[in-house]
Amino acid sequence: MRYGYFDEANKEYVIDRPDTPAPWANYLGSPEYGAIISNNAGGYSFVKSGANGRILRYIFNSFDQPGRYIYLRDNDSKDYWSASWQPVGKDLDSYKSECHHGTGYTYMNAEYAGIKSSVLYYVPLDKTHEVWKLKVTNDSDKPRNLSVFGYCEFTNDNNYEQDQVNLQYTLFITRTYFMGNRIKQVINENVNKGAAINGSVAFTRFFGLAGAEVASYAGDKEAFLGRYHGYGNPVGVENGDCGNCLNYNGNACGALETKITLAPGESKELAFVLGMKNDAETEAVMNSYADVHAQSEAELAELKEYWHGKLNHFQVKTPSESFNAMINTWNAYQCFMTFIWSRAASFSYCGLRNGYGYRDTVQDIQGVIHLAPEMALDKIRFMLSAQVDNGGGLPLVKFDHNAGHEDTPDDESYVRATGHPAYRADDALWLFPTVYKYIAESGNTDFIDEVILFANGGEGTVYEHLKRAIDFSMNHLGNNRMPAGLHADWNDCLRLGKQGESTFVAMQLYYAMSVLRIFAEQKNDTEYIAYLDKIQKELGDIIQTKCWEDDRYIRGYKEDGMIIGSKHDPEANMWLNPQSWAVISGLATKDQAEKALESVHRELNTPYGVRLMAPSYVDHAFEGALMLLFNPSTKENGGIFSQPQGWIILAESLMGHGNRAFEYFTESSPASMNDKAEIRKLEPYCHGQFTESSDSPFEGRAHVHWLTGTASTVMVGCVEGILGMRPDFDGLRIAPSVPSDWKEFEINKDFRGKKLHIVVKNPNGAESGYKSLVVNGKEMSDNYIAASELADINEIILTM
Numbered sequence: 120m121r122y123g124y125f126d127e128a129n130k131e132y133v134i135d136r137p138d139t140p141a142p143w144a145n146y147l148g149s150p151e152y153g154a155i156i157s158n159n160a161g162g163y164s165f166v167k168s169g170a171n172g173r174i175l176r177y178i179f180n181s182f183d184q185p186g187r188y189i190y191l192r193d194n195d196s197k198d199y200w201s202a203s204w205q206p207v208g209k210d211l212d213s214y215k216s217e218c219h220h221g222t223g224y225t226y227m228n229a230e231y232a233g234i235k236s237s238v239l240y241y242v243p244l245d246k247t248h249e250v251w252k253l254k255v256t257n258d259s260d261k262p263r264n265l266s267v268f269g270y271c272e273f274t275n276d277n278n279y280e281q282d283q284v285n286l287q288y289t290l291f292i293t294r295t296y297f298m299g300n301r302i303k304q305v306i307n308e309n310v311n312k313g314a315a316i317n318g319s320v321a322f323t324r325f326f327g328l329a330g331a332e333v334a335s336y337a338g339d340k341e342a343f344l345g346r347y348h349g350y351g352n353p354v355g356v357e358n359g360d361c362g363n364c365l366n367y368n369g370n371a372c373g374a375l376e377t378k379i380t381l382a383p384g385e386s387k388e389l390a391f392v393l394g395m396k397n398d399a400e401t402e403a404v405m406n407s408y409a410d411v412h413a414q415s416e417a418e419l420a421e422l423k424e425y426w427h428g429k430l431n432h433f434q435v436k437t438p439s440e441s442f443n444a445m446i447n448t449w450n451a452y453q454c455f456m457t458f459i460w461s462r463a464a465s466f467s468y469c470g471l472r473n474g475y476g477y478r479d480t481v482q483d484i485q486g487v488i489h490l491a492p493e494m495a496l497d498k499i500r501f502m503l504s505a506q507v508d509n510g511g512g513l514p515l516v517k518f519d520h521n522a523g524h525e526d527t528p529d530d531e532s533y534v535r536a537t538g539h540p541a542y543r544a545d546d547a548l549w550l551f552p553t554v555y556k557y558i559a560e561s562g563n564t565d566f567i568d569e570v571i572l573f574a575n576g577g578e579g580t581v582y583e584h585l586k587r588a589i590d591f592s593m594n595h596l597g598n599n600r601m602p603a604g605l606h607a608d609w610n611d612c613l614r615l616g617k618q619g620e621s622t623f624v625a626m627q628l629y630y631a632m633s634v635l636r637i638f639a640e641q642k643n644d645t646e647y648i649a650y651l652d653k654i655q656k657e658l659g660d661i662i663q664t665k666c667w668e669d670d671r672y673i674r675g676y677k678e679d680g681m682i683i684g685s686k687h688d689p690e691a692n693m694w695l696n697p698q699s700w701a702v703i704s705g706l707a708t709k710d711q712a713e714k715a716l717e718s719v720h721r722e723l724n725t726p727y728g729v730r731l732m733a734p735s736y737v738d739h740a741f742e743g744a745l746m747l748l749f750n751p752s753t754k755e756n757g758g759i760f761s762q763p764q765g766w767i768i769l770a771e772s773l774m775g776h777g778n779r780a781f782e783y784f785t786e787s788s789p790a791s792m793n794d795k796a797e798i799r800k801l802e803p804y805c806h807g808q809f810t811e812s813s814d815s816p817f818e819g820r821a822h823v824h825w826l827t828g829t830a831s832t833v834m835v836g837c838v839e840g841i842l843g844m845r846p847d848f849d850g851l852r853i854a855p856s857v858p859s860d861w862k863e864f865e866i867n868k869d870f871r872g873k874k875l876h877i878v879v880k881n882p883n884g885a886e887s888g889y890k891s892l893v894v895n896g897k898e899m900s901d902n903y904i905a906a907s908e909l910a911d912i913n914e915i916i917l918t919m
């Protein structure tokens with residue numbers, strides 16, 4: 120079933136059937152003032168922290184309620200509805216609606232009873248308040264008397280959990296005021312006047328109306344909704360009067376009514392504005408909407424210009440519409456959202472994790488490098504400064520990270536503060552692909568020599584940081600002299616024991632050595648090159664003798680020597696990541712790579728993507744296989760984990776298997792489930808953390824929307840893999856691996872300040888390989904363009 124479509128020209132996803140199988144969400148603003156909104160206006164807002172700065176309430180594990188509700192009422196017929204289909208939920212035969220999710224804004228058009236409405240939700244660029252701009256039009260042939268109500272449900276405490284559970288306290292610290300054009304809510308008001316208790320601070324929030332007069336108001340949730348009423352039928356709306364009741368204790372809200380009369384064809388615009396600000400700041404914000412129309416148009420244009428400007432750095436035109444929609448807009452936008460928001464706020468994440476996961480964040484960066492290398496650079500610096508001087512990464516980097524002064528997993532205080540008991544084997548190894556990709560994209564080779572602090576004191580160049588990351592692994596070797604398992608590797612659920620060993624991490628280390636060798640060559644560090652060559656050869660030999668088994672790599676060794684992922688095991692005998700990484704790391708021979716990838720296809724592939732491993736653990740798990748806790752075919756227990764889809768796409772592409780790479784892209788791509796959205800349930804425009812696989816009665820159902828490392832891995836799999844954009848320090852290699860029926864496609868890419876228009880011709884239906892590469896009329900000797908060949912604007916033709 121289809122609920123919407125991609126509008127590529129406007130970079131929007133348009134939902135034309137509002138009864139979607141899950142809340143289909145969008146992000147507004149930034150973590151400074153962040154908002155998440157569903158296609159039915161459900162969602163919450165926060166200032167700085169999803170968990171500790173929550174200003175709009177949202178009930179997790181429920182339907183997507185409450186939300187940013189606008190009600191419309193016909194004061195003659197007394198019938199009422201909402202500007203989003205829910206919460207009133209009129210019959211869809213008589214109520215028409217469209218929700219447009221765009222880049223940093225969402226708008227919803229509705230038509231009911233001869234009235235058209237369009238509500239635009241957004242947070243202006245770099246601002247810390249939100250706007251719900253409404254346009255109402257009388258589309259009937261008689262004059263209409265209407266009321267418009269805006270409703271927001273404030274939390275009673277900035278901490279979302281206190282707000283939900285500590286009612287003997289939080290119900291008694293809040294009160295509201297009516298201030299003419301707005302409701303003001305104050306929390307712990309006396310703290311402003313008297314002594315601060317336990318360091319508490321008073322908070323002031325507002326919900327205002329611009330462009331119209333307030334006819335009635337409510338600051339008390341129960342008074343507005345009414346006992347035994349709900350969001351779908353607030354008594355204030357039913358009565359056509361909010362009742363002018365303010366809260367003193369109990370639950371606060373902001374509810375404002377305005378009355379409007381519209382002649383046939385006439386329209387009116389107004390805006391509800393919301394935020395957490397003191398009176399003077401609030402006045403200033405409200406005053407800036409004196410001309411609602413002009414101000415909101417300007418702010419919307421600014422948002423579009425900002426986001427489209429970023430996305431336009433890389434645009435493709437291929438024969439696959441859904442590939443284009445993902446790469447040009449939605450996967451790219453999701454990369455920015457994961458990059459900016461980390462795992463801070465969604466309908467699955469409440470914001471409780473007070474920091475950046477090391478591996479997650481270093482990987483998230485990869486997704487935006489081709490679009491915004493300067494943003495990537497800032498975050499890379501930050502993550503390097505969260506590397507401990509022993510070379511390991513801090514498993515969790517606090518949002519208020521103070522480089523040079525942090526405790527480490529060796530300190531009890533760090534463990535207590537973060538809940539992370541130990542180093543993880545893989546964290547710092549993610550730096551290698553990320554730093555390499557950044558330098559290759561930007562050409563900023565000087566970065567290697569930039570000096571950056573270590574988390575716990577001391578400093579070193581980027582080159583030194585990377586050397587220490589290698590040292591960290593080399594100083595923590597397991598029984599077979601591969602990197603020790605420590606707390607876990609990429610797979611949070613795989614506890615091999617401190618001395619256990621993960622094939623995946625060993626391959627990451629092998630890859631890291633290849634990357635660092637390039638840096639060492641750049642620096643003419645011959646002694647180090649000799650060292651790297653020696654340890655890499657040793658490591659490679661160990662992996663090949665200890666981890667290769669006929670047609671696959673095993674997953675690793677437990678501390679006690681037990682093999683995980685042997686083909687002879689009754690369960691979990693085939694694992695995805697060691698196969699894809701055998702190729703990505705450059706370790707596997709061609710023959711091994713072909714065999715391993717074939718085994719993946721044979722044993723792990725499903726219509727919805729590739730399983731993380733199979734069969735799921737049920738009866739034969741070892742202690743330490745935490746995934747056993749999940750139902751079979753779910754998450755790490757044999758589910759289709761989404762993040763590794765990007766790696767298998769990349770691996771197949773690197774082998775030149777364009778058809779296979781695209782097959783995996785298609786199976787796991789949200790967009791290709793657009794017409795089967797009732798099966799996938801999650802938004803067809805964003806990746807989720809995983810999809811249930813064959814053991815589940817709900818095979819194909821996806822979960823945990825938006826904030827997932829999948830955004831970046833699939834982006835890299837597509838851009839570097841399928842489209843073959845493979846920059847290195849000196850230029851750009853173009854090596855597409857595409858479906859053989861792509862006869863021609865185009866890429867517009869910005870590269871080091873230059874414009875590249877690349878046309879790839881594939882007259883003979885190849886999957887990979889090239890015949891010729893012509894740059895501005897000049898034929899290159901292979902498929903590589905030295906940066907020095909590039910003019911400001913370049914016409915490039917690659918013939919496959």
Ligand code: GLC
Pocket residue numbers: 476478479608609610611612755808828
């Ligand atoms: C989640 C975690 C990530 C981990 C993955 C696999 O996505 O955020 O750190 O690598 O699960 O376990």
